[in-house]
Amino acid sequence: MLSTLYLAITEALRSLAANKLRSFLTILGIVIGVAAVIALLALGRGAQKIITENIQGLGTNLILVGPGNPQRDPAAQLNIPPLKLADAYALQDPQAAPSLQYVVPLLRRSVRVRYGDKTYTTLVFAVTPEYRIVRNYNVIEGTFLTEEHLLNRASVAVIGPELAKILFGRDHDVVGTTIFIQGYPFRVIGVLEYKGAAGFGGTQDDRVVIPLTTAYARLFPEDRGKVDVIMASAVSPDRIDAAQEEIRQILRVRRRLRPGEEDDFTIFTQQEFLQIFQVITGVLTVFLGGIAAISLLVGGIGIMNIMLVSVTERTREIGLRKALGARKRDILIQFLVEAVTLSLVGGLLGILLGWGIARGVELVAARFDTTLPAVVDLQAILLATLFSAAVGIFFGFYPANRAANLEPVEALRYE
Amino acid sequence: MTTETPVIEVRDLEKVYRLGRNVEVPALQGVSFTIYPGEAVAIMGPSGSGKSTLMNILGCLDKPTRGEYYLDGQRVSDLSDDELAHIRNRKVGFVFQTFNLLPRMSALENVALPLRYAGVLRGARERAREALERVGLGDRLHHRPNELSGGQQQRVAIARAIINNPSIILADEPTGNLDSRTGREIMDLLLTLNREQGTTLIVVTHDPEVAHMMQRILHIRDGRLLREERTGTR
Ligand SMILES: Nc1ncnc2c1ncn2[C@@H]1O[C@H](COP(=O)(O)OP(=O)(O)OP(=O)(O)O)[C@@H](O)[C@H]1O
Ligand SMILES: [Mg+2]
Numbered sequence: 249m250l251s252t253l254y255l256a257i258t259e260a261l262r263s264l265a266a267n268k269l270r271s272f273l274t275i276l277g278i279v280i281g282v283a284a285v286i287a288l289l290a291l292g293r294g295a296q297k298i299i300t301e302n303i304q305g306l307g308t309n310l311i312l313v314g315p316g317n318p319q320r321d322p323a324a325q326l327n328i329p330p331l332k333l334a335d336a337y338a339l340q341d342p343q344a345a346p347s348l349q350y351v352v353p354l355l356r357r358s359v360r361v362r363y364g365d366k367t368y369t370t371l372v373f374a375v376t377p378e379y380r381i382v383r384n385y386n387v388i389e390g391t392f393l394t395e396e397h398l399l400n401r402a403s404v405a406v407i408g409p410e411l412a413k414i415l416f417g418r419d420h421d422v423v424g425t426t427i428f429i430q431g432y433p434f435r436v437i438g439v440l441e442y443k444g445a446a447g448f449g450g451t452q453d454d455r456v457v458i459p460l461t462t463a464y465a466r467l468f469p470e471d472r473g474k475v476d477v478i479m480a481s482a483v484s485p486d487r488i489d490a491a492q493e494e495i496r497q498i499l500r501v502r503r504r505l506r507p508g509e510e511d512d513f514t515i516f517t518q519q520e521f522l523q524i525f526q527v528i529t530g531v532l533t534v535f536l537g538g539i540a541a542i543s544l545l546v547g548g549i550g551i552m553n554i555m556l557v558s559v560t561e562r563t564r565e566i567g568l569r570k571a572l573g574a575r576k577r578d579i580l581i582q583f584l585v586e587a588v589t590l591s592l593v594g595g596l597l598g599i600l601l602g603w604g605i606a607r608g609v610e611l612v613a614a615r616f617d618t619t620l621p622a623v624v625d626l627q628a629i630l631l632a633t634l635f636s637a638a639v640g641i642f643f644g645f646y647p648a649n650r651a652a653n654l655e656p657v658e659a660l661r662y663e
Numbered sequence: 664m665t666t667e668t669p670v671i672e673v674r675d676l677e678k679v680y681r682l683g684r685n686v687e688v689p690a691l692q693g694v695s696f697t698i699y700p701g702e703a704v705a706i707m708g709p710s711g712s713g714k715s716t717l718m719n720i721l722g723c724l725d726k727p728t729r730g731e732y733y734l735d736g737q738r739v740s741d742l743s744d745d746e747l748a749h750i751r752n753r754k755v756g757f758v759f760q761t762f763n764l765l766p767r768m769s770a771l772e773n774v775a776l777p778l779r780y781a782g783v784l785r786g787a788r789e790r791a792r793e794a795l796e797r798v799g800l801g802d803r804l805h806h807r808p809n810e811l812s813g814g815q816q817q818r819v820a821i822a823r824a825i826i827n828n829p830s831i832i833l834a835d836e837p838t839g840n841l842d843s844r845t846g847r848e849i850m851d852l853l854l855t856l857n858r859e860q861g862t863t864l865i866v867v868t869h870d871p872e873v874a875h876m877m878q879r880i881l882h883i884r885d886g887r888l889l890r891e892e893r894t895g896t897r
């Protein structure tokens with residue numbers, strides 16, 4: 249049985265090779281369809297992986313608060329007051345906000361960092377020590393910021409491992425050195441662990457973290473009392489909704505919003521990020537499924553068409569084979585194997601091409617400092633292979649059956 | 664030779680071709696004869712007399728409209744499609760006027776083709792090689808049909824016909840596309856197989872000289888058996 253199949257396959261390959269160009273054009277539809285699906289799927293998976301990691305890397309039970317609200321009407325978007333350090337303090341009140349555990353004010357600015365003759369432009373995050381907890385951060389060397397640093401407005405910095413590599417050429421043995429941020433000396437007290445990519449746009453591992461008080465006192469005195477984002481964490485995952493509501497009420501009062509007026513700030517939870525993202529992926533999947541279905545249908549019709557032509561062309565051959573003792577099922581199998589070989593070769597070429605395209609996009613993205621890995625998983629490959637084989641069987645059956653039912657004499661007489 | 668079971672027995676065989684709705688072409692109109700194992704029989708007759716029609720029925724490629732056909736004592740009309748395929752594969756070897764070799768395959772592969780449908784896989788190439796050696800083409804195993812002369816192609820076709828050791832060889836004008844010398848060689852080959860293997864040989868021919876190499880000649884005219892002639896050939 250296996251060797252019969254082997255013979256059938258080699259013969260099918262040979263008869264397809266005899267018409268190389270035609271066979272190639274026939275499978276082109278399947279090749280392109282499968283390639284498109286594989287490539288998009290691979291990049292989709294890659295993006296999904298990155299984004300999910302990112303969102304989860306934000307920390308557990310995380311809640312973000314920022315000024316502005318995209319749902320307010322555009323006229324009301326103007327002149328929205330920034331968040332204040334005092335807002336963060338208000339949220340720390342356990343009576344008013346019992347569902348909140350940690351509250352971290354954050355000021356984020358672009359700065360120039362220098363060590364020796366190396367300078368680098370990156371983001372500085374000016375925060376309080378609880379930042380480490382809500383962001384779920386560890387240091388691979390040294391220590392994180394402490395309350396003492398905050399109180400003393402200490403000129404200390406915790407740097408990301410990538411920044412350490414850029415400045416020192418290594419991500420360890422750097423504690424105790426002095427770097428310059430906007431020209432002010434800071435002592436490096438720790439190196440953060442690797443967290444990986446930050447969305448589409450490079451790494452979050454090249455940042456500097458300093459005490460918020462130091463930032464107000466030395467680097468950005470004009471921003472004193474302002475914060476860009478307030479990060480908070482709920483006491484437990486099931487209290488996230490309650491925490492969100494408490495923040496809302498406190499901030500509405502502090503920002504003097506009238507009842508009925510819309511919020512002029514936005515509260516985001518990790519869950520919401522994930523949900524939005526899942527909706528996007530869901531739409532994308534349906535869309536890809538549609539492309540796949542259409543291209544496979546078109547490809548299948550192409551195969552059926554060419555198989556019908558082939559059966560007509562080879563009527564005499566079929567008659568001869570029957571005269572030599574071929575049964576109906578021998579002929580049926582011969583042509584089915586040919587159709588499936590066509591569609592499978594198309595599917596496999598499509599997988600290779602799609603993978604190549606995804607890799608290409610990955611490399612191009614990397615040149616633009618964007619991490620977009622091509623994730624071609626076994627599941628996608630198996631699915632593509634299976635589907636193209638199914639297309640071959642489905643669209644090959646009618647022509648093959650027609651061949652099998654030819655009358656031997658009439659087929660032999662065919663010119 | 665009279666008490667033997669006939670290898671072929673046809674009685675009142677009729678074949679009517681239908682052209683369109685009500686045009687009927689009677690190709691065979693009641694043919695009866697008997698052929699015994701090991702015989703060499705020629706079928707002669709003018710063009711359109713029904714010789715090919717008769718051969719196709721004898722080879723189980725076509726079915727008669729009326730009449731009986733017994734092959735090795737078996738009523739052919741009782742057989743299923745698969746059983747007919749089995750007979751074409753094992754009992755009958757066809758040799759066509761136009762050779763009918765598959766152009767993409769080598770001589771060896773063409774000859775081995777019936778073995779595939781017989782389910783023989785192991786040793787198939789070896790057997791095909793032996794068959795080609797028997798027809799004198801041991802040195803042309805890997806040639807494609809278009810790399811062979813007409814006579815050589817017909818030898819390949821004969822090797823293919825005998826690969827499953829059939830009890831009958833049916834040859835419809837096997838020398839029709841060959842010059843007379845090559846034709847003679849092909850006939851000698853077929854008769855040698857007939858003599859040495861005891862394979863029943865039925866040959867359609869327009870050439871009286873070829874016909875007289877057989878033991879019997881069936882003369883067909885207008886779909887009827889006109890007369891049977893016994894030649895002096897043993
Ligand atoms: N498929 C067919 N449809 C209709 N008529 C047919 C068909 N095949 C053969 N005939 C007719 O049947 C008759 C016998 O044809 P057949 O081919 O058996 O003749 P033949 O004796 O082999 O002739 P030749 O010597 O030219 O090969 C002819 O009149 C032919 O026109
Ligand atoms: Mg004829």
